[in-house]
Amino acid sequence: MFTMEVVLKYFTEFTEKQLEQLTALKELYTEWNEKINVISRKDIDSLYLKHVLHSLTIAAVIDFRPGSQIIDIGTGGGFPGIPLAIFFPEVQFHLVDSIAKKLKVVQAVAEGAGLTNVTVQHTRAEEIKGRKFDFAVSRAVAPLKDLLQWSNPLLKKGGTQELANGLICLKGGDLAQEISESNARPRMIPVRDIFPEEGFEDKYLLHVAR
Template identity: 35%
Template sequence: MSEQIFNRHDASEAMLIGLLEEKGITLSPRQLEQFDLYYRELVEWNEKMNLTGITDREQVYIKHFYDSISLAFFKDFSGIGSLADIGSGAGFPGIPLKIVFPHLKLTIVDSLNKRIGFLRHLTEKLELEGVQLVHGRAEDVARLPEHRDQYDAVTARAVARLSVLNELCLPFVKVNGWFAAMKGAAVSEEVEEATASIRELGAELADLYSFVLPLEEAARYMVVLNKAKPTPKKYPRKAGVPLKTPLK
């Protein structure tokens, strides 16, 4: 049995190595060790709290790790100094991106303290430096001077519709920085619905990307917005309002 587990361990790593090398990303032995430890901690903590519905090793490596890193297939992270991940949950996409690009100063914002507790434990285990974990609602954190207009790049993965995400995330982005919404469903309708909020919040649509997730051949989409000017001070509105009444 232990040999079977070891073989699956090797197979998942080999798969991730090969898929990322196709995209020009090479993982070091230390980075592979960090992903292995990430997987093991995720599964162990998932027994105590709901972090993910996906625990199969191969599935985690594709649907969580590879999917998180996919943002770097389209955006150059070599010149990105600071990244904020809003509503990160179990650390996706922020932690995998931090493992691959150790120079990033990563800030994770999440409203559930239990998840922040897991991420604090995880970052210590992985020996990640330059990670700030913030417990709070995005609407509240975005109003703090140390976070508003402070980040080169901001991302959110499968958190809410784009018209809502814009208000939660764009206030964190520096002028001339960008926000990427990572989506698992077609986004053309969401983009059209969010046109007014993009303009109102000081951004402009830069790119729409799509790719196919390996193995299950599932479509993935990314909406990238450039921050053209500061977000008006009245945004974000009070906690809960953007979700109930998206900008139109």
């Protein structure tokens, strides 16, 4: 059973409001997960480790500037978008997924936690037109090649943050073939180097500049 303490081990500068929002996630996800399953039953007890802290790997690597626009492709139950939206209250997060019932949970969790910087859209990323974002984030949704194909048209080039505008995704396992097939040369950071916790042994953060 991992409580919110696992997050507070690595991040200490939360406001009271952020702490309330993070605390609210457990009850909101537990309640909604019983109606619409977005997190495996065995993982709900490890919500703060496997979902919240894992999502915040991105926050450990880049400090998104206020006003940045981020798209979360294939957000599923709202990861990494919801924890990042709590962490960066002055950044706008657009969470998209092709499965409407998952977005119902995401919308309810965002509202229940009082997040005003989250929008959701029932669509596929490749169908979004006329919008540009600074970064695309994603967690274990699709092969890197596909993520790049979907995100590139949506991303502004350049940027002035620690990382160049682009795709930041969280992935696991042996990624050699997947990276080779993508024809990209991502910067790759083992999650264990950031959070030496059980279960993160084969997890990585990948960044590909636009």
